[in-house]
Amino acid sequence: MAQIELDGINRIFQLGDSQVHALRDVSLRIEAGEYVAVMGPSGSGKSTLLNLLGLLDRPNAGHYRLEGRDVTTLSADEQAAVRSARIGFVFQSFHLVPRLTAAENVALPLMLAGIPPHERSRRVEQALKDFGLETRAHHRPEELSGGQRQRVAIARATIMRPAMLLADEPTGNLDRATGQEVTALLEELNAGGMTLIVVTHDPTMGERARRRVLMEDGAIQHDLRRETQPA
Amino acid sequence: MSPADTLRFATRAALGYPLRSALMVLAMSIGVAAVVMLTALGDGARRYVVEEFSALGANLLIVLPGRTETGGVNPGSFVSSTPRDLTNDDAAALLRLALVRRVAPLTVGNSEISVGGRLREVLVVGTSADYLDIRGFKVAGGQFLPREDFGRATAVAVIGETIRAELFGNQNAIGRMIRLGDRRLRVIGIMGPAGRGLGMNSDELVLVPVATAQAMFNTNALFRIMVETRDREALAPAQRQVEDLLRARRDGELDFTVITQDAVLGTFDRILGALTLGVAGIAAISLAVAGILVMNVMLVAVTQRTGEIGLLKALGASARAIRLAFLAEAGLLSLAGAVAGFALGHAGAWLIRLVFPALPAWPPDWAVATALGTALVTGLLFGVMPARRAAALDPVQALMKR
Ligand SMILES: Nc1ncnc2c1ncn2[C@@H]1O[C@H](COP(=O)(O)OP(=O)(O)OP(=O)(O)O)[C@@H](O)[C@H]1O
Ligand SMILES: [Mg+2]
Numbered sequence: 001m002a003q004i005e006l007d008g009i010n011r012i013f014q015l016g017d018s019q020v021h022a023l024r025d026v027s028l029r030i031e032a033g034e035y036v037a038v039m040g041p042s043g044s045g046k047s048t049l050l051n052l053l054g055l056l057d058r059p060n061a062g063h064y065r066l067e068g069r070d071v072t073t074l075s076a077d078e079q080a081a082v083r084s085a086r087i088g089f090v091f092q093s094f095h096l097v098p099r100l101t102a103a104e105n106v107a108l109p110l111m112l113a114g115i116p117p118h119e120r121s122r123r124v125e126q127a128l129k130d131f132g133l134e135t136r137a138h139h140r141p142e143e144l145s146g147g148q149r150q151r152v153a154i155a156r157a158t159i160m161r162p163a164m165l166l167a168d169e170p171t172g173n174l175d176r177a178t179g180q181e182v183t184a185l186l187e188e189l190n191a192g193g194m195t196l197i198v199v200t201h202d203p204t205m206g207e208r209a210r211r212r213v214l215m216e217d218g219a220i221q222h223d224l225r226r227e228t229q230p231a
Numbered sequence: 232m233s234p235a236d237t238l239r240f241a242t243r244a245a246l247g248y249p250l251r252s253a254l255m256v257l258a259m260s261i262g263v264a265a266v267v268m269l270t271a272l273g274d275g276a277r278r279y280v281v282e283e284f285s286a287l288g289a290n291l292l293i294v295l296p297g298r299t300e301t302g303g304v305n306p307g308s309f310v311s312s313t314p315r316d317l318t319n320d321d322a323a324a325l326l327r328l329a330l331v332r333r334v335a336p337l338t339v340g341n342s343e344i345s346v347g348g349r350l351r352e353v354l355v356v357g358t359s360a361d362y363l364d365i366r367g368f369k370v371a372g373g374q375f376l377p378r379e380d381f382g383r384a385t386a387v388a389v390i391g392e393t394i395r396a397e398l399f400g401n402q403n404a405i406g407r408m409i410r411l412g413d414r415r416l417r418v419i420g421i422m423g424p425a426g427r428g429l430g431m432n433s434d435e436l437v438l439v440p441v442a443t444a445q446a447m448f449n450t451n452a453l454f455r456i457m458v459e460t461r462d463r464e465a466l467a468p469a470q471r472q473v474e475d476l477l478r479a480r481r482d483g484e485l486d487f488t489v490i491t492q493d494a495v496l497g498t499f500d501r502i503l504g505a506l507t508l509g510v511a512g513i514a515a516i517s518l519a520v521a522g523i524l525v526m527n528v529m530l531v532a533v534t535q536r537t538g539e540i541g542l543l544k545a546l547g548a549s550a551r552a553i554r555l556a557f558l559a560e561a562g563l564l565s566l567a568g569a570v571a572g573f574a575l576g577h578a579g580a581w582l583i584r585l586v587f588p589a590l591p592a593w594p595p596d597w598a599v600a601t602a603l604g605t606a607l608v609t610g611l612l613f614g615v616m617p618a619r620r621a622a623a624l625d626p627v628q629a630l631m632k633r
Contacts (some may be wrong), residue, residue, distance in 0.1 A: 013412070
């Protein structure tokens with residue numbers, strides 16, 4: 001049993017009279033601990049696929065089994081519980097809450113999951129240290145650099161120790177050096193056993209992934225695996 | 232999400248948008264303050280009047296000419312359209328009733344008073360010796376009107392303290408002659424200060440024997456007859472006796488009205504109570520407007536924070552958690568508004584009392600409770616709708632809207 005099993009997924013957007021077929025018959029299996037780069041031209045359905053994987057969106061047809069459980073039929077709140085426990089998100093535009101400090105942003109998932117405050121602050125402190133943000137704990141997002149913001153976002157995405165980390169163009173808003181830093185951080189998390197699925201336009205980042213899923217017009221065109229693991 | 236966390240999150244959110252929150256609290260507090268202040272004013276007026284009448288003494292009957300219909304149609308009102316006047320003889324007859332202790336006939340009019348070159352307009356009250364005790368007035372110097380037949384027009388006057396000061400300065404007034412209208416009267420007494428009630432200030436009155444006043448105003452009619460009964464229990468039977476006697480004296484016709492002080496008080500109490508209620512109703516409209524503002528502000532807040540709601544959903548927040556967070560935010564803002572309004576309203580009432588010391592302008596408890604309750608309920612109610620909308624948002628849609 002693979003961690004992620006997609007079967008015949010279709011996602012159709014209704015735009016007035018016209019329909020946009022964002023995903024066509026997508027079937028995909030991803031094992032726990034894999035490192036997958038999703039690539040393809042703009043509008044090919046990469047984000048749509050990632051949103052479905054993260055239970056932020058529902059397919060019009062097809063089945064999604066996560067860790068053996070069919071999650072397409074779950075209620076909204078059951079899906080929220082799965083997101084909380086198993087899935088971490090990193091967005092291109094960080095999506096930090098502007099009025100909250102770095103520490104508070106990182107603590108959000110713990111708070112939403114009802115973890116008591118003392119354990120929360122212990123875990124947040126540890127996470128901030130792990131991501132080199134301990135001196136920035138009480139800064140608000142506007143006082144942080146892009147790289148720091150994305151590190152806060154990654155710390156937040158992983159604070160619940162999810163089974164999989166989904167990143168939609170995580171380096172898209174960063175300069176090259178900072179982007180590489182963030183990529184290295186994500187790969188480190190993957191090396192620790194977390195499944196990593198990254199949507200990227202950056203070919204060098206794609207090269208580093210052990211598996212590349214190339215999309216075109218809502219369908220998977222190529223599914224390339226590299227046999228040798230990078231050091 | 233624990234309740235404490237929900238509350239903390241909501242507080243941070245409310246403080247995170249200071250202008251929006253301040254506006255909402257302001258609207259709410261103005262609504263609450265309006266209710267508190269206006270009802271304080273209304274109820275203050277009611278209490279003022281009630282206290283004014285209470286100063287009259289409890290076992291008082293007032294006879295007025297003419298029939299004030301209170302129930303049923305009186306056959307007499309068809310027979311004679313113009314009521315007969317109340318006269319001094321009527322008053323004298325009343326004094327002979329067993330249950331009656333004191334009787335003061337009353338004739339009132341405006342006239343000019345002058346001493347030497349000084350001249351001023353005064354309110355002249357023609358009455359009798361008993362008036363002093365019935366009204367609970369005190370004489371500061373000299374004596375009050377002499378006890379004599381109601382028909383005797385003795386040429387004496389008792390003047391209020393203000394009049395005395397204006398006309399005589401620091402000279403002795405007792406024994407001096409004054410000119411009142413076309414008559415010359417001797418001042419025999421000065422009223423003591425602070426006799427108030429029924430809209431008359433004893434400091435500014437000139438009291439003369441009732442017959443003197445009648446001669447001055449060229450009338451036989453009385454404005455009123457005040458009757459004090461032996462005690463409070465005698466009030467109801469005495470009222471009947473007075474009615475029977477006066478009816479007998481005017482061929483069985485009931486063309487006069489006997490009211491008790493309680494009835495007058497009750498009427499004023501009702502009228503001014505209704506006024507307070509009406510004023511409260513008007514103020515409640517401003518509260519409702521505040522409630523609608525809260526709803527709009529919360530709707531804008533939800534729209535503004537759609538991205539944040541999407542993010543919270545992506546991070547695993549249940550619809551309930553989001554609903555509660557927004558509800559808590561609306562609740563906190565309404566509470567702040569209610570408390571601020573409460574303080575503002577009381578400050579306003581305090582200011583009214585400062586400017587009009589005679590007016591006991593305290594907001595009634597029911598008004599304060601309703602204002603606070605309405606503020607909280609409308610705030611929460613109007614917070615629920617946007618909160619539900621926020622919670623129902625689709626996570627992707629919400630996230631993509633920025
Ligand atoms: N909410 C939506 N409503 C209508 N159409 C949508 C919606 N979301 C996506 N689409 C359409 O679905 C298709 C796939 O969009 P998607 O965002 O998945 O592309 P993408 O591969 O992520 O592109 P990019 O690289 O530019 O981010 C596009 O044609 C897009 O216009
Ligand atoms: Mg995309």
